[in-house]
């Protein structure tokens with residue numbers, strides 16, 4: 001396996017070329033139409049974010065978002081009156097956040113390039129740490145998780161999402177990139193690592209996440225999965241979509257969704 005820093009450079013160069021979600025608009029960069037189209041597309045495809053994040057809970061609280069990307073959720077924390085801090089590995093993402101806040105007359109306390117594996121904040125500082133679809137891209141995901149726990153205040157809450165390796169989308173992705181190509185020895189993990197977004201992407205299981213956090217002194221740990229737009233295989237052909245709709249009738253929806261959400265409170 002590549003050294004952490006080499007892999008992180010690859011992750012950086014992938015996301016610095018284009019922030020997540022910005023591929024769904026052709027409007028001029030940094031204009032209101034540009035950001036509004038990104039937001040509309042995001043919450044149409046991933047409405048579960050709104051329920052999970054509870055942006056209104058940020059009001060008056062110190063909130064850190066790890067991996068802001070195109071800053072759609074970041075804006076929503078700001079709109080809801082959070083005392084807001086954000087970081088991302090890329091200057092491209094930080095640029096989106098800065099332009100977006102300025103365009104809407106909103107402010108963050110802090111928005112800078114930084115690494116989730118080495119958060120530039122003191123311990124026991126935040127009421128809420130939020131991170132959607134980020135730490136599975138970082139080479140040392142357990143370290144990023146430990147950092148999130150470190151910077152949370154006792155009683156502070158984390159709300160995180162990582163990809164689920166045992167999901168309908170992950171298996172369909174395997175079929176597309178390995179199964180249909182007769183590469184039956186290739187694992188789902190290997191396909192995700194090589195083909196899902198930035199190089200080195202990982203998928204976790206509910207059990208693996210519970211194991212990772214079990215000795216960290218946490219309360220109210222909730223780890224579950226959400227069936228998403230992606231599990232309905234909307235980006236695959238019709239036949240695969242019909243297959244997904246049949247499978248979805250029989251499986252436990254709490255375990256086979258692509259989004260694996262993690263919530264806990266620090267002791």
Ligand SMILES: C[S@@+](CC[C@H](N)C(=O)[O-])C[C@H]1O[C@@H](n2cnc3c(N)ncnc32)[C@H](O)[C@@H]1O
Pocket residue numbers: 011012015016019020021066067068069070071087088089090093114115116117131132133134135137138139
């Ligand atoms: C899939 S995007 C998600 C962005 C945003 N949270 C969203 O939901 O649209 C992944 C983001 O994670 C960031 N990222 C990856 N590794 C990181 C790290 N070690 N530290 C900070 N950000 C990281 C990338 O730069 C990218 O912006």
